Amino acid sequence: MSMTPTILEFPPTSSSAWRASTDSIAVSLQDVSKIYATASGETINALHGISLDIRAQEFVSVIGASGCGKTTLLRIIGGLETQYNGNLLLTGSKRSGPNKDIGIVFQDANLLPWRTVLQNVLLPAQVLKLDRKQAIERAFWLLDLVGLKGFEKKYPFELSGGMRQRVAIARALIHDPSVLLMDEPFGALDALTREHMNLELLKIWHSARKTVFMITHSISEAVFMSDRVIVMSPRPGRIIADVTIGLQRPRNLDLLSEAAFGDYTRRLRHLLDGDEKKPEGGAGVVLGRVQYD
Numbered sequence: 645m646s647m648t649p650t651i652l653e654f655p656p657t658s659s660s661a662w663r664a665s666t667d668s669i670a671v672s673l674q675d676v677s678k679i680y681a682t683a684s685g686e687t688i689n690a691l692h693g694i695s696l697d698i699r700a701q702e703f704v705s706v707i708g709a710s711g712c713g714k715t716t717l718l719r720i721i722g723g724l725e726t727q728y729n730g731n732l733l734l735t736g737s738k739r740s741g742p743n744k745d746i747g748i749v750f751q752d753a754n755l756l757p758w759r760t761v762l763q764n765v766l767l768p769a770q771v772l773k774l775d776r777k778q779a780i781e782r783a784f785w786l787l788d789l790v791g792l793k794g795f796e797k798k799y800p801f802e803l804s805g806g807m808r809q810r811v812a813i814a815r816a817l818i819h820d821p822s823v824l825l826m827d828e829p830f831g832a833l834d835a836l837t838r839e840h841m842n843l844e845l846l847k848i849w850h851s852a853r854k855t856v857f858m859i860t861h862s863i864s865e866a867v868f869m870s871d872r873v874i875v876m877s878p879r880p881g882r883i884i885a886d887v888t889i890g891l892q893r894p895r896n897l898d899l900l901s902e903a904a905f906g907d908y909t910r911r912l913r914h915l916l917d918g919d920e921k922k923p924e925g926g927a928g929v930v931l932g933r934v935q936y937d
């Protein structure tokens with residue numbers, strides 16, 4: 645089987661005002677592989693030969709079967725996993741270990757129950773010893789941005805799941821990182837709240853101008869949110885496709901019923917299922933230029 649990922653490029657249709665990504669590379673993974681050694685002496689080949697460039701301010705999602713190494717990849721980018729082969733470059737410099745220029749949101753908001761919303765958001769600023777007055781100002785701005793103005797003094801138990809996750813997003817952005825990593829951030833939410841959070845996150849992404857790398861199990865969420873969707877093979881995780889999503893921005897929920905949206909989700913599902921066929925008679929049959937290996 646070819647190791648080169650399928651590249652699908654579609655004509656860019658984004659309006660210039662919403663074209664967030666720049667030409668500079670924010671995150672570069674070069675031939676990254678990861679083998680876990682378990683306590684029983686068994687080895688687990690989690691990732692193999694991952695090479696990926698993410699442009700500054702780009703929104704990139706990754707999809708793949710359970711256990712294919714998505715979280716491992718995110719942990720490597722986030723500096724939480726330092727034992728791996730290959731290179732990680734963040735804004736051009738080789739990195740290993742925790743990085744202040746990254747914010748991470750996990751599936752569970754993990755708020756400290758004894759701290760208020762404001763105090764939770766301020767936690768990384770305290771750990772990083774940032775100027776308190778500026779951090780408080782920024783926390784208020786972020787809580788406004790995530791739609792939680794007026795909730796500063798509430799405690800986590802007084803919030804819904806979606807609100808708690810919005811606090812987690814504000815907390816991840818308090819130190820103004822340029823890269824936001826999200827591991828199934830809305831996986832625990834009901835479908836309606838999830839759609840709402842998708843819209844909120846797009847607004848936040850646009851206002852805060854971050855590079856976003858998001859893991860999701862939802863193909864439609866990946867298409868709706870992203871500039872590109874990375875498709876991974878089952879373990880050991882490899883990149884099998886890198887699909888540019890050329891849908892107009894700004895995006896709203898009407899997009900979900902558009903034909904082009906359905907075409908993307910169908911194609912990604914086929915790639916995940918491994919039944920993407922090479923078109924007979926050359927490339928370019930669906931939605932513009934399509935290049936197959």
Ligand SMILES: Nc1ncnc2c1ncn2[C@@H]1O[C@H](COP(=O)(O)OP(=O)(O)OP(=O)(O)O)[C@@H](O)[C@H]1O
Binds near residue numbers: 879
């Ligand atoms: N600390 C660890 N020690 C040993 N094996 C691990 C460790 N962490 C992950 N693995 C294994 O590595 C593989 C990839 O795990 P990972 O969590 O990255 O996958 P994933 O794609 O994020 O899965 P999911 O979609 O279910 O969250 C899995 O087989 C998992 O069991």
